[in-house]
Amino acid sequence: xxxxxxxxxxxxxxxxxxxxxxxxxxxxxxxxxxxxxxxxxxxxxxxxxxxxxxxxxxxxxxxxxxxxxxxxxxxxxxxxxxxxxxxxxxxxxxxxxxxxxxxxxxxx
DNA sequence: TACATGACTATCC
DNA sequence: GGGATAGCCATGT
Numbered sequence: 001x002x003x004x005x006x007x008x009x010x011x012x013x014x015x016x017x018x019x020x021x022x023x024x025x026x027x028x029x030x031x032x033x034x035x036x037x038x039x040x041x042x043x044x045x046x047x048x049x050x051x052x053x054x055x056x057x058x059x060x061x062x063x064x065x066x067x068x069x070x071x072x073x074x075x076x077x078x079x080x081x082x083x084x085x086x087x088x089x090x091x092x093x094x095x096x097x098x099x100x101x102x103x104x105x106x107x108x
Numbered sequence: 109t110a111c112a113t114g115a116c117t118a119t120c121c
Numbered sequence: 122g123g124g125a126t127a128g129c130c131a132t133g134t
Contacts, residue, residue, distance in 0.1 A: 005131065024116055028130090035130035036116045042131080044115045059116065066115035076115090 002047070005031075009042040012102065016056045019083045020100035021092065023060040030102040036060075044068050055079040062095035 012027050024043070028036045046054045049069050055076045059065040064087070067076035077087050086093030 001132095003132080028116090033130075034117095037114060037129055038116095038131040040115045041113090042115095045132090046115095054115085057115075061117080064115095068115065073115090 002045075005035075005038065006042040006045060009039055010046055010048060010052050010054075013043070013046075013052045013054055013057060015102060016053050016100060018053075019085065019098065021056045021058050021080065021085060021095075021098050022100050022102075023058060024065075025060045026101055027057065040065075056083075056100075058092060062092045064090045064092070 008031050009027060012030055016022055024036045024039045027043075028034060028039045031039070033039075043054050043057055044066075046052055055067065055069075057065070064073055064076055064080075067073050069075055073090065077090070080092075081087055085098050092098060
């Protein structure tokens, strides 16, 4: 069963462009809440796995975080790498450079 | 209804 | 700078 909160999280992830990443905190802020833990739970329960770019959601400190698909975190790293995102170990290389915030798309 | 858990974040040592 | 602890909201049992 999907709650309104989860739907909001999944819809927010669809806004993330390819080659960019965002954090759980950014999504929470976009939704107007501080429930970053709840956001993480919602993303993990995302039924639209490949349809929604849930792999573009990482932790706020630049680390990959976790993943519930394929091989888990390694698969998440692979997907991000294929989109041109540099990853070193379990962290984003140019984190600030590939970081994307909601609303930045209209900033041109 | 109440308790425990989680794809996190911030603070303290 | 790195590791450990507490706080946080929503969900599931």
